[in-house]
Amino acid sequence: MAMRSGAWTAAVMLLILGVTGCGGSRSDEQTGQQTLAAAGTGADAATEVDLWVKSAALNASDVQQSGAPSRLGETSSTGLMTKALTPVDVYRFYNRSSGAHFYTASASERDRVISSVPTMTYEGLAFQASSTADTSLSPVYRFFNAQTGVHFYTISASERDHIVANLRQFNYEGVAYQASTVAGTGLRPLYRFYVASLGFHFFTTSSTEAGRVIATMPQYRYEGIAYYVLGQADPQPPSGVGYQGNPVPVPQEGQLVDTSQPDHLIGTGTPASCTGQAVVNAVALGGKIRFNCGPNPVTITLPSTAKVFNNRPDVTLDGGGLVTLSGGDSVRILYQNTCDPAQVWTSAQCQNQETPRLTVQNIGFTQGNSTGQLTDGGGGGAIFVRGGQFKIVNSVFTRNRCETTGPDMGGGAVRVLSIYQNRPVYVVNSTFGGALGLGNSCSNGGALSSIGVSYSVYNSLITHNSAVGYGANPARAGTPGGGSGGAIYNDGNFFTLSVYGSMVSDNVGVEGGSAVFYVSNDLSGHMTLSDSVFVRNPATRFGTAGLPGFFVLAAPGQPVVTRTTISY
Template sequence: MEARAVDTSRPTRVIGRGTPSSCTSQAVVAAVARGGVITFSCGPKPVTITMQATAKIRNASARVVLDGGGKVTLSGAGKRRILYMNTCDKAQGWTTSHCNDQEQPKLTIQNLTFADGNATGQRVDGGGGGAVFVRGGRLKVVNSRFIRNRCDPTGPDIGGAAIRVLDQSRDLPVYIVRSTFGGASGQGGVCSNGGALSSIGVSWVVLNSVMTYNKAIGRGANPARGGSPGGGSGGAIYTDGNRFTVRIAGSIIQDNTAREGGGAVFFVSNDRTGTLRIERSTLRRNPSAGFETKGFPGIFFLGAGKPVVVSSTLR
C-alpha cells in the first residue's frame, strides 16, 4: 500500500494552462511552496521546464505530491538543485520542536523526470542531493527518472547525485518504486558518494527499479585517508548510520562504479545493527576500485551478519 502512487485525479493545483509556455519555473516554485496535490497541464507533448530557482517545500504543508503525468522533465540546467525539503530549516517554517523526527510534510514524486540537477557547493546539512534533498517528514518516489544529476565531487560523507535523505519520521523507509537512475551510458549521476542515492541513518525500500551508469568519484573513503579529500563509495547507493535497513527487490543495478568501495552498494551500520536484503534482483558489472565484501561483488557491507541474498544474481 505504501509503495503505490497517489491518486491525483483531483489535484489541489495545476501548473500550466495547457501549453508548454505556461509551464514555467516560477509556476513550479509557487505551486511547491503552496503544497497539496500538484499536476501539470503543459500540452499533449513532453515538455522540459528549466528551473531558474530551486523549488522549496514549506514545512507547514501536510502533503506535497508532484505528478508529471509521464510527460514533464524538471531540469536544473546543470546549475542548481531542483527540489528541496528540510524540516529543520527555519527559513521554510518551524513547525515542531522535534524537527528531526516529524511526520510531515509527506512528499511524493511520481511520473516525473529530474535532469541535470546540481547541488555542488550546497552546504546545508552536509549538502548532496543534486536533484532532490530531503530532511525530515517522509519521501516516496514512484515511476520517475533521474538523469545526469550531480553533487560535490569530493568529501567523505557527501552524496546522492539524484537523492539525499536524512531523518525520516519514526525511521520509516523511503520507497523508490519503478524508477530509473541513469538508464544509459552518460545518463547516470555523479557525486563523491552515492551516484544515485545517499543517506545517513535512513532506511530504503527499492522496488522494481533500475540503477545504471552512476558513479562515486571521490577519493580517500570515509574517514578520509590522510592527504585525501575523502569519498568515492557507493556507485549507486551510499548508506551510513546506525540502525537502518535497505531492501532491494525486483531491481537491476549494473554498470555503476566506485573509486573506493561498493561499486553498487555501500552499507555501513556503525553499531552493526543494520541489515541489507536483496531479492529477485540483478547486480552485475559494478566495479569497486578500492574494496568490497568478499563473496558479494559490488557491495561493501558492515552490519548485522551478512547481506541476505534471495533469488538474485551478483557478479
C-alpha cells in the first residue's frame, strides 16, 4: 500500500525479487522462506509465528467478528452514509514471480508499479476506505516491513502497540485511512489471512475468495475480520438458521444455487395446493424446484420418499425459508442413490459419477424415519445419498431418526456414501436439532453420518442430537453395536472433516464421541476445527485425551484446531 517516497527504490527492488506482497501461494513457499531467512527477522521463525498469533488475537478482540450488523454498527453506518466522506481507493496487484499480492492506497504508487515492475499484474480496485475521520470510525495504522517491503495494516491500537514492541523490522508509518470496527449498512468485512512460512498477510473483501482460500489453501491461516471498509456487504444468511457467533466465509461450491428461474413450481399460492405427492413428483423430474404455498410457513407431509432419478443431472429443492418437509415419522424424506438400478443406472462407475448434483436449501426436514429401509446399509432418517454430489444450505433438520442399534448404522438426519471424487459434502448455515426435544437420533451419528465421505461444515448449529445404540463398532460380544458420534459419525480410510464457525453442543453418545466420532482406518484422514465451539458434549465410554466429546483416529498431527473451544 502507499509507501514513503524514500522507500520507493528499495521497494521496487523487493518487488522485482518477488518478495513484496500481502499474499502468496504454496508453490512459492521455499523461495520465500530462503529470502526471509537471508534477511533475518531478529527472532527465530517459531517466535515470530507466536507473536503473530497473539497479534491476531488482539485485533480480533477489538473488531466485531460477526458480519451481522450490531445496533451500534447499524446506527453508526447509517449516519455515515449521510456524511461527506472522502473514499480512499485501495488497489491490488498480483506478482507473477512469487504468487504474492501487493496493495497500495496511492494512485501514484499504483502507476509507478505498473510502469516499473513488469512482474506485477494490476488487478484493479480492491476496496474503498475513508480518508475522513468520524466518531464512528477508527484509524487504520500502517506499518512498513523494512526487510521485505511488505505493508501491514491494523485497526487495533493494541495490536499496533504489540507490533511496535515486538516486531522491530516493522516501521510504524502512522494512520493510513479510516474504517470501522463494527458491521453495518454501507460497510463490508475485510477478511485477513497470515502465511506463516512467508511472513506476510493477505486481505480480501470477497467472501467467495476468502472461502476458497480457507477451503483449498491450508498454508493461509484465517485470522478473522481485519476491519470493515466502505461498500455493500455480501448477502447475509437468514436469521434463526445455523450459527452466526463467529461466521467463516464459505467457498463458491458451498453457496446457494440460483433458483430465480425454477423448472418446477409446487403449489398455486395456498398451503392446500402444496401436497406431498407434488413434492415426490417434482423431485422425480429433477431441475430447480421452488414452492408457492402462500406467505406463511407451511409443513408438507410426504406420503412416500421423494427419490432422485440418476438421469436428472441437477436437482435443487428450495423452500424459500417457508417450507418444511415432513416424513410423518413413517418415511424417509429424500433419497439419491447412483447405484440403485430402480433410479436408472447411468454409469458402470456408479460410486464415482459426477451427477446427480443434489442441493437442499432454505428448507426444513422433520420427522423423517428410515427405520427398516436397509438398502446399502440404511440410515439417513431425512436424507440418504450415495454417489453424485450433495450440499445443504440454510436448512433445518429436527426430530429425524433411523435404527436404534447397529455397528455401522448411522445418520439420524443425513447419511452420505461414496461422493464423486471424494469432493466434500457442504453443510452451510444449517441447524440440526437446535433445542431440547428437537434433536435427531440414530444408532450412530445422530445428525450426520458417512463412510469414506468428507464433510465441510460452515456456520452451523448442531445440538441435542443422540447416538442411541450400544456396543460400539465392531460390536462387542453380546451387543447389537452402535452408540458413537452423538452429532457426527465418520468412518472409512482417507476423508476429511472440516468444521468452521459452528456450534456443536449438548449432543450425547453411549460409546465413543458424544460430539464427533472420526475413524480413519488407515490413519490418513484429516480434521480441521476452526472458529468453532464444542461444549457440553458429555463423556462417553471411550474418547481421545485432550478432546472432550471426541474420539479421533486420524493422520499424525490431527486434528488441526484454530480459535476453537472444546470442553465438557
